[in-house]
Amino acid sequence: MLLLATGGTIDKVYGLRGELEIGPPAAAALLAAAGIEISIESILSKDSLTLTDVDRATIVNHVRSRQATKLLITHGTDTMTDTAAALLESGVVADRTVVLTGAMRPASMIGSDAAFNLGAAIIAARTLPAGVYIVMHGTVFAANAVAKSHSAGRFVPVSH
Template identity: 40%
Template sequence: MSAPSLHLIATGGTFDKTYDPIAGQLGFARSHLHEIVERCRINGAVSIDALPLMDSLDMQDADRQRVLASVQTTAATRIVIIHGTDTMPETARVLGPALKGSGKTVVITGAMVPYSIRGSDALFNLGFAAAVATTAAPGVYVAMNAQVFGWETVRKNRSAGRFEG
C-alpha cells in the first residue's frame, strides 16, 4: 500500500472545539477532520490520525512527543497538524530539530474561531496549510491566515491576535 499524499493529525485546539449549549462552553466531542476532508474534496489519498483532543494550553511535553511520534511513524511525507494556536510555536520547536533531514514537510495550523461556529477561519487555514504542505520544501512550518512561518522564528502576538516571524 502506498503512502497517502497528505496526512492530517488532529490534536484539538480551538479548530476542533464545539459549543455545548447545556454547559454553555466550548469543549471537545470528536475531530471534525473527516467531515472537513469530505466537504473540501481534497484530491489524493488522505489519512487522518486523531490524537487526544485538547486545548493547547493544556499540552505537555508528553503530548508533543505523541505528535512527534505520529509524524515519525506515518509513511506520508506531507503532513498537516491541527493544533491550538496558543502553543503552536512550542510544538514547532520540538518538531523542527527532531525532523531535520527526515524529508518530511510538516505544517502546523489551527483556527481562532472553531470550525463548528459560523465565520470560522478553520476551513481556510486547513486548505492553506494543505497547499503549503504539498508544495513547500521539507521542514516544519506554521501556516495561519495566509502566512507561513519557519519553526525557528514563529511567535503568536497575543495582543494583535496574529502570528509573526
C-alpha cells in the same frame, strides 16, 4: 498526505452545558465539504494550553512512525510554536514536510478561519520542501521564525 489532529480551538464545539469543549476533528467535515480526501488520525484531543512535554513527544513519535512525507497537524494556537520547535529539535523532519495549522475561532462557529487555514496548509504541505512550517492567516511561517501575538490576534514573523 496525512493529517494528525490534536485538538485545539479548531475542534471546539459547544457542549450540552453551553461551554466550548474539544469535539471530533473538524478537519473531517471541512475536507468532506471541499471534496478533498486526506487520511486523518486523531492522536490527541486537548486544548493546546494543556499540552505537556509527553504530549509533544507523542506528536513527534506519530510523525516519526508514519510513512507519509507530507503531514498536516491541526493544533491549538497558543502552543503551536512549542510543538513546532519540538518537531524541529527531534530531527524527524529531515525528509518530511510538516505543516501545523489551527484556528482562532472554532470551525463550528460562523466566521471561523478554520477552512481557510486548512486549505492554505494543504497547499503548503504539498508544495514546500522538507521542514516544519506554521500556516495561519494566509501566511507560511518557518517554524522557528513565528510567534502568536495575543494583542494582534494573529501570528507574526519574528527574527532571532
